[in-house]
Amino acid sequence: MTRAPGPGEPSPAPVEATLRVNGVAHRLHLDPRTTLLDALRERLGSMGTKKGCDRGECGACTVHVNGRRINACMTLAVMHDGDEIDTVEGLARGKDLHAVQRAFIEHDAFQCGYCTPGQIMSAVACIRECHAGSRDEIREWMSGNLCRCGAYANIVAAVEAAAGAEAANASV
Amino acid sequence: MHPFSYVRERSVDDAMRAHAGDPAAAYLAGGTELINWLKEGIALPSRLVDINRLPLAQIEVTPSGLRIGALARMSDVAAHPAVRAGYPALAEALERSASPQLRNMASMGGNLLQRTRCPYFRAESELPCNKRRPGSGCAARYGLNRSHAIFGWSEACVATHPSDAAVALCALEAQVRIAGRGGERAIPIGDFYRLPGDTPQRETVLEHGELIVAIDLPATARARRSWYHKVRERASYEFALVSAAVALELADARIQEARIALGGVAAVPWRLTAAERAIAGAPLERGPLMAVLATAFAEARPLAHNAFKIELAKRTLVQALEIAGAMR
Ligand SMILES: Cc1cc2nc3c(=O)[nH]c(=O)nc-3n(C[C@H](O)[C@H](O)[C@H](O)COP(=O)(O)OP(=O)(O)OC[C@H]3O[C@@H](n4cnc5c(N)ncnc54)[C@H](O)[C@@H]3O)c2cc1C
Ligand code: SF4
Ligand code: FES
Ligand code: FES
Numbered sequence: 001m002t003r004a005p006g007p008g009e010p011s012p013a014p015v016e017a018t019l020r021v022n023g024v025a026h027r028l029h030l031d032p033r034t035t036l037l038d039a040l041r042e043r044l045g046s047m048g049t050k051k052g053c054d055r056g057e058c059g060a061c062t063v064h065v066n067g068r069r070i071n072a073c074m075t076l077a078v079m080h081d082g083d084e085i086d087t088v089e090g091l092a093r094g095k096d097l098h099a100v101q102r103a104f105i106e107h108d109a110f111q112c113g114y115c116t117p118g119q120i121m122s123a124v125a126c127i128r129e130c131h132a133g134s135r136d137e138i139r140e141w142m143s144g145n146l147c148r149c150g151a152y153a154n155i156v157a158a159v160e161a162a163a164g165a166e167a168a169n170a171s172v
Numbered sequence: 173m174h175p176f177s178y179v180r181e182r183s184v185d186d187a188m189r190a191h192a193g194d195p196a197a198a199y200l201a202g203g204t205e206l207i208n209w210l211k212e213g214i215a216l217p218s219r220l221v222d223i224n225r226l227p228l229a230q231i232e233v234t235p236s237g238l239r240i241g242a243l244a245r246m247s248d249v250a251a252h253p254a255v256r257a258g259y260p261a262l263a264e265a266l267e268r269s270a271s272p273q274l275r276n277m278a279s280m281g282g283n284l285l286q287r288t289r290c291p292y293f294r295a296e297s298e299l300p301c302n303k304r305r306p307g308s309g310c311a312a313r314y315g316l317n318r319s320h321a322i323f324g325w326s327e328a329c330v331a332t333h334p335s336d337a338a339v340a341l342c343a344l345e346a347q348v349r350i351a352g353r354g355g356e357r358a359i360p361i362g363d364f365y366r367l368p369g370d371t372p373q374r375e376t377v378l379e380h381g382e383l384i385v386a387i388d389l390p391a392t393a394r395a396r397r398s399w400y401h402k403v404r405e406r407a408s409y410e411f412a413l414v415s416a417a418v419a420l421e422l423a424d425a426r427i428q429e430a431r432i433a434l435g436g437v438a439a440v441p442w443r444l445t446a447a448e449r450a451i452a453g454a455p456l457e458r459g460p461l462m463a464v465l466a467t468a469f470a471e472a473r474p475l476a477h478n479a480f481k482i483e484l485a486k487r488t489l490v491q492a493l494e495i496a497g498a499m500r
Binding site: 011012032035054055059070074075079081126131140141145 | 173176177180200202208211224271272273274276407409
């Protein structure tokens with residue numbers, strides 16, 4: 001979609017927008033057609049967020065905008081001037097992985113790993129929303145993230161474990 | 173993607189002004205439909221007017237019911253305590269729609285204006301489709317039409333409307349508030365959508381440049397005993413094959429008043445007004461309900477591949493009535 005304009009398609013005037021990605025502000029001049037996903041990957045070189053379908057159907061591009069999970073392929077970057085955007089690259093604190101990242105490793109919750117950044121970002125939000133109370137609830141509220149390798153059983157186990165660990169920490 | 177300019181507005185007046193100057197302008201809310209159309213070349217706007225910062229995201233209890241701003245997100249509406257308690261059919265319809273990520277993005281106004289999921293309409297390389305290119309024909313009429321309409325279709329188009337929320341809103345007797353050049357008007361949702369006729373590309377009564385500002389819901393006893401039952405081909409994250417929304421008032425385990433709308437069967441939420449009258453006084457039991465509803469489907473006109481929808485819709489409706497009837 002960031003292809004060069006075809007014949008008779010003048011390039012639209014660039015629009016200025018500041019994307020705050022994992023706490024760092026980036027002032028960009030953007031072709032208004034650029035999706036948030038393409039801005040992250042192609043303008044900022046932030047490759048953690050994946051492109052699967054580019055149509056809102058798979059969840060590989062899940063990021064958080066102002067704390068809420070969304071599909072970065074279905075929104076334009078210029079719509080997010082000033083918004084706080086969190087990607088999978090921002091989860092770990094130095095060498096300390098996020099609890100959900102650790103749970104995914106411990107439960108072997110992936111095969112090829114392509115869907116994993118989206119699964120993890122979705123899972124962090126799912127737990128924060130209190131939608132991870134049972135396996136059924138996790139399956140329903142993680143249904144926006146498809147896994148072509150079919151690692152679902154282990155993904156559900158990882159989310160359940162991470163949600164349980166968080167609840168245990170909260171009650172201490 | 174076709175080139176377009178982009179402006180962001182902060183008030184209803186400014187947004188309508190920015191739109192009015194351009195016959196090929198489009199409002200941009202959550203973008204989950206519009207950006208899809210831009211990618212597929214289904215829409216070719218020259219200017220996008222971003223309305224996300226208009227003050228239309230509120231959900232407020234009013235003396236007569238509930239007002240939901242056009243920019244309220246599906247997830248926020250579904251989670252709102254006044255919606256869950258007073259309009260459970262709407263909460264259920266929204267929570268069974270799309271995915272958590274999409275519901276965080278998608279607005280209520282945009283939800284009403286989503287377009288059919290007919291695969292010919294959405295084809296990556298263009299196929300005959302009167303909605304997409306008026307006059308080009310309808311590939312579904314004699315093509316694969318399993319997911320298409322059984323009521324109200326025309327030779328020009330046999331598509332269904334995909335919104336779950338619109339079906340619930342129809343049974344809940346919602347009104348759509350529209351801002352236009354002459355001020356604001358309110359239209360019952362049953363009159364908001366148009367049957368295809370000869371102009372299937374015109375799907376609603378909204379005129380170019382008009383803005384949906386809110387959805388109004390009346391507070392009724394029926395709305396509190398309302399339900400939305402969605403049947404689809406996978407457990408989640410899928411559009412309805414058929415669905416039923418009902419709102420009931422009971423007296424002595426019998427239906428006193430009912431509102432009924434079906435989804436996945438027509439280009440509009442399909443209100444069954446004759447069945448609503450016929451069902452008054454019926455006991456909440458499967459056998460009698462099935463018998464009363466038999467005539468409601470007499471006017472169904474199935475296509476080559478979707479006759480199964482008649483029986484499926486009937487059973488889905490009876491199940492919705494049973495669930496609503498059992499609510500406390
Ligand atoms: C993978 C996928 C699965 C989905 N599954 C479901 C499902 O199961 N059930 C379901 O109901 N929906 C489903 N949807 C559709 C989704 O609900 C809609 O895309 C969404 O509600 C559109 O809202 P939006 O704010 O993103 O609209 P936009 O894309 O911003 O706009 C859509 C249209 O409405 C116009 N518009 C928007 N707001 C206004 C306004 N206030 N006044 C006037 N015009 C306006 C725009 O100009 C555009 O023409 C799905 C979508 C996807 C991508
Ligand atoms: S059913 Fe309607 S949307 Fe589908 S191909 Fe025919 S005209 Fe187009
Ligand atoms: S890449 Fe965004 S949902 Fe598939
Ligand atoms: S691990 Fe391969 S797609 Fe999920």
